[in-house]
Amino acid sequence: LNHEKMEEAREHINTLTKPVGSLGKIEELAIQLSGITNQVYPVVTRPGIVVFAADHGISEMGVSAYPKEVTAQMVYNFLDGGAAINVFAKQINALLKIVDIGVAEEINHEQLLHKKVKYGTNNYLYENAMTEAEATQALLVGMETAQQLLDEGARCIIVGEMGIGNTTTASAIASVITGCSVEEAVGLGTGISNENRKEKVSIIAKALEERKPIRNDAIDILMKVGGLEIAGMTGAIIKASEKRIPIILDGFISTTAALLAVLLEEKVKDYLIAGHLSKEQGHYHALTFLNKSPLLDLGLRLGEGTGAALSFPLLEAATNMVKEMATFQSAGIANERQEDK
Amino acid sequence: LNHEKMEEAREHINTLTKPVGSLGKIEELAIQLSGITNQVYPVVTRPGIVVFAADHGISEMGVSAYPKEVTAQMVYNFLDGGAAINVFAKQINALLKIVDIGVAEEINHEQLLHKKVKYGTNNYLYENAMTEAEATQALLVGMETAQQLLDEGARCIIVGEMGIGNTTTASAIASVITGCSVEEAVGLGTGISNENRKEKVSIIAKALEERKPIRNDAIDILMKVGGLEIAGMTGAIIKASEKRIPIILDGFISTTAALLAVLLEEKVKDYLIAGHLSKEQGHYHALTFLNKSPLLDLGLRLGEGTGAALSFPLLEAATNMVKEMATFQSAGIANERQEDK
Known part of the structure; x- marks a missing residue:
């Protein structure tokens, strides 16, 4: 700064x-x-939003309220303009990029940025989510996509995501980096029952015991638990901060990408703005670790970049003032x- | 509803x-x-903002950090487009009306709505702030101005105000209607010292003892403590709710106008949206009394309708969704x- x-x-x-x-x-x-x-x-206009989509092998453990296929289906919905992020992006006149960085199936659409690193991560209960090379590649994809948004005129970057199962991975990352318990890092995701939540906690705890990600090593954490879209957001955050561009964090998942980015480069923290406080309880711990106070608190738990997009007019108001x-x-x-x- | x-x-x-x-x-x-x-x-677009400006006789007791002349000076600033509300109104493409409903001096400007009821209220430490006829007239001015905004196409109404000394009057009203103590209803206003705050509390307490406003009688309260701009906002709120138009409340002062409106017509409550939580502590008590949860909490304490204007994009987002x-x-x-x- x-x-x-x-x-x-x-x-x-x-x-x-x-x-x-x-x-x-x-x-x-x-x-x-x-x-x-x-x-x-x-100047913060135009805002640029990038939504990274990827699948998580861990989703086969039934950690989400939705089946895995929804990741790809929602990507089509983003591309066709029907999702919440499309609506909110339009309202703030944002550039919007949808990136397939790791969806488990082929997606064909001319608006899609095809940057698939892998067909979803491996189930990290049994093996590493990805290789070190894949983690690094996903970071580079994120950096490259942020650069593309900046080249097209974005002066503020919003990072969003889609990936069935990704609150599970985000909880694992938040617990490893912030030191909060897995119990504290896990919420109800897209809407699971309390019973399923308990299962989710024990799956994550077991996976962390098996994988033993190294607390201060972002690449190690990404390699061991993923996810590809989280790595993409991490890369985008790093690139934007390098270029002195403000980054608005969305909810829990994007904030875990910020935790990883800060591990890689401490100074990144100064460039981050917390768009909102998610209802997903791990978000509070992640924001507290980053020492960030959220602009909005609306009980959101959607992701996609929606909470960040909703907060953008406040940045615009600040610059207009x-x-x-x-x-x-x-x-x-x-x-x-x-x-x- | x-x-x-x-x-x-x-x-x-x-x-x-x-x-x-x-x-x-x-x-x-x-x-x-x-x-x-x-x-x-x-549909909530276009939003319509009305800023009622008036003076308060009580300001001669030194209850504000600013001299009384600032009311008129700020009205010129609104008319010339230099105030915060102008900037935020432009950002949300709002219709903006500035109304002289009771400024203590003549203001000449072609953009001003000249609806002066009185050259500022009387100092209610010594006498009633205004007559019953003046209170009623100020309410009518408010209704008429809201109708004008609706006629020009406003589909959502934001009520704002300007009046040196009006946190003092708002504190008096909030204390009378919600039953909170004067101590709880008084904050630091535009930035007085803690010592001046104590004086403010004792002035209000003394004035309420002298005037004895009747808790459930909005006209009696307005007549005894004022203020003219608060009555204007009360009238605008009543008119908008009659026409099934949502009203976004701004901070403490506008919320006391809502308290009065609800006394006059209970159903009005359903039409109110709390734009934000002001740093002025009485606001919390007033919102709690109305059972309203604010959209934003940004530590604002400016008034003019600014916090409501900042929250408007969230209403737009809801309708776009x-x-x-x-x-x-x-x-x-x-x-x-x-x-x-």
Whole structure:
């Protein structure tokens, strides 16, 4: 972060026609965006959204409320414009890329970015989710896709995902990196029963015992539990932060990608904005570990980048505030009473 | 509210391509909007924002961090497009009306709606803030302005205000209606010291003892403590709800107008949406009394309608979700596994 620009931004914001600090988090956001982009008047439009889709071998253990085929079916839905992320992307005039980074079946559609690394991960209860080479390749796919969005004009990156079973993998990652218990890292996913949730906890605990991912080694964690879409998001986050572009995290899964990105490069943390707090309980632990306070808290648990997209207008408002508001001086308004100070 | 339409909306939302309930408050919002507007596919654009401006005689007691002249100066700022509400209104493509309902001086500007009822309220520490006729007239001004916005195409109403000293009046109203103590109803306003806050509490307590506003009588409360802009917002809220138009409340002051509106007409409550939770502590008590959960919590304490405007994209998202998302059937996607149900 450029702390000089942040100080300049703060001073400018304090001259705008409103009581100092009265726009709360919007002001803090504007200052963070100045530090990220190196501009007192930061720009975040157009936003670019990338949704990475992949399957998880662990889904054959029945950890999700939905069958595995739904991953591919939802990818078609993204490509046909019918999913929630399509609707919210359109509302904020975002560039939207759908990437097959590891769906278990072939998907044919001209709008799809075909970057399949593998036909879904292996079931990590029994073997590593992928090889080290595959993990690295998935990271590179993520970096490359983020670069493509930046080349097309994106000035803010939203990372989203689709992958039946991926809250299971995200819980494994969150537990390994943040040190919270598996119990704390597991929620109800897309809507499983409490009984199924208990099974999910014990499957993850057993898998972690078998795989023993190394806490501070992002590649090792990805190789052992996956997932391919999480690696893609990790790569995209790293690339965007390298280019001083703000990244809005979505829910639990994307935040575990951020945990991995921060392991790879500590400075990434400064470029992250938490779009919302998911209802999936592991998200709270992941955000706390990153020391991030979410912009929205709407009880969402969908993913796809939807919560991040919903929060985007707040970033836009922050940048518009800085750019368009009058100052006390330009508007000829009396400032605070002397005697009260 | 039309409960049949709400049920229809809920059933439709449950067929959309996402796990049931996974869009949390966005789904609840969509259902409420269906009940309000009597439409399964509700429309909230364009939003209409009305900012009522007025002065408060009580401000001569030094209850605000800013001198009284700032009310008129900020009105010019609104009219010239330099205030936060101008910036946020533009971002959401809102109709914006600025109404002089009681500023203490003459304001000349062709964009201003001149509906002055009185040159500021009287200092209610010593006498009633206004007459009963003035209170009623201010309510009518509010109703008339809301109608004007609806005639120009507004399908959602945001009520905002400007008035140096109006957190003091709002605290008095909140304390009278919700029964919370004056201490609980008073915050730091636009930024006073803790010492000045104590004075503010004792001034309000003394004024309430002198004026003895009647808890269930909105006109009596307005007459005894004011304010003119609060009465304007109350009238606008009543008119919008009569026309089945959703109203987004802003912060503390606008929510006290809602408290008064609900006293006048209980059903109004159903039409209210809490845009955000203000940092001004009385707001929490007022929202709790109305049983409303705020969409945003960003530590704002500005007013003008800004927090409501910032929350508007969430209403838009709710309506877009209902209208534009594919259903499981139309997208050919498998629904939840049978065995997990």
